[in-house]
Amino acid sequence: MRRIVKALIPQRLFKAIEPYGHLLESVLWQVVYGFPASDLKVIGVTGTDGKTTTTSFIWQMLKNSGYKVGYMSTVGYGTHLGQHQSFVHMTTMQTRQLLKRIKELKADGIEWLVLETSSHALAQNRVWGIPYQIAVMTNVTGDHLDYHGTFERYRDAKRKLFTMVGANSRGMQEGVVNADDPASALFAREVTHPLSYGLKYGDIKAEDATTTATGSRYIVRRGSSALNMIVNIPGDFNVYNSLAAVCVGLTLELTDDEIEQGVAALKNVEGRMTRIDEGQKFDVIVDFASTPAGFEAVLPGAKQSAKGRLIVVFGSAGRRDPAKRAAQGEIAGKYADVVIATEEDDREEDGQKILEAIAGGAEKSGKKRDKNLFLILNRPKAIAEAMKLAKPGDTVMLLGKGHEKTIERADGEHPWDEIGEAKKALHLQK
Secondary structure (H helix, E strand, C coil): CHHHHHHHCCHHHHHHHHHHHHHHHHHHHHHHHCCCCCCCEEEEEECCCCHHHHHHHHHHHHHHCCCCEEEECCCEEEECCEEEECCCCCCCCCHHHHHHHHHHHHCCCCCEEEEECCHHHHHCCCCCCCCEEEEEECCCCCCCHHHHCCHHHHHHHHHHHHHHHHHCCCCCCEEEEECCCCCHHHHHCCCCEEEEEECCCCCEECEEEEECCCCEEEEEEECCEEEEEEECCCCCHHHHHHHHHHHHHHHCCCCHHHHHHHHHCCCCECCECEECCCCCCCEEEEECCCCHHHHHHHHHHHHHHCCCCEEEEECCCCCCCCHHHHHHHHHHHHHCCEEEECCCCCCCCCHHHHHHHHHHHHHHCCCCECCCEEECCCHHHHHHHHHHHCCCCCEEEEECCCCCCEEEECCEEEECCHHHHHHHHHHHCC
């Protein structure tokens, strides 16, 4: 029905009335399903980057601390009794599926839910009626501007999560914000009890942080005591993601041991800085980074820890903000020794034109075609070429697809497994 209405009225008018249609739909489904989340304590996680990993840190910490807790994220969903993969290209489901899934999680006896919450879901009122009690903000950089139109609208869509928490008269009205992000003050003022974190600023700061190829360590000082944090997922940015979880733990008055052990217990998140080891003499890492800010988060650390060259394979999705394509290419060209541009859910767009936009950015950073810049539209071939080029000590990073189980082309969705493709390409080189 929504597709028919969208086809009959101008796009600008459709976008203006779309949230109200979604709101009506959300109200109706909440009534049908009996407001299934009404007796849950819900922690919402929003931001441009880091949502999934932060959601996982919080869930793991609460699970380890004995909470009956469930989670729903881009990667999957589960409870203290087990986990399941997600097979859809969507962070937060449509309302009907979301409420149905919450009912399924409640069957496992959960009392808490950690819910990764997208800007689309907030702007479209898909999460209306969800009783968020704690809101977590990772960061806010430009993304999804093809839908939101401006950065301010995108930012304010995410801020709506904090507004919902602040309006929940029966909730805790707690908010956790990244103080190193310029938008943090806007988010913090929406809740009664904000708590900020960061490396430069914040109520809770990471001190003496050290990072390696396998994780990081840092200290959080609290008066006369200190938390000695160990993070077992690589990436400088995971200091921030884990700090957000620390703040949630402090808000819930967990003990120091529960916070330390809970964060350290998270060993991996599929497609988030996932290392592939098939006996090869170079490193292979799969990550979901797909925005300029995401590239700035993962590539400097990867370049620093690489013993040899850094080879990066990525694309830029069709039917999404085209301005980010050249920016991704320029950032990749700045940090990587070799850039391989390929498909990433091109959908009905001309994939070769997307690659040309990426290449323009990479060339701006000094890359030369057929020397250290390659355009290979077919993603399996691009991955195979990266493995072929890699020498002992090099690092190959596959960005953009992460955990996703389909790739979208002009003729629809096709099965996809980035980690599986990486392993297949590695075996072909033996």
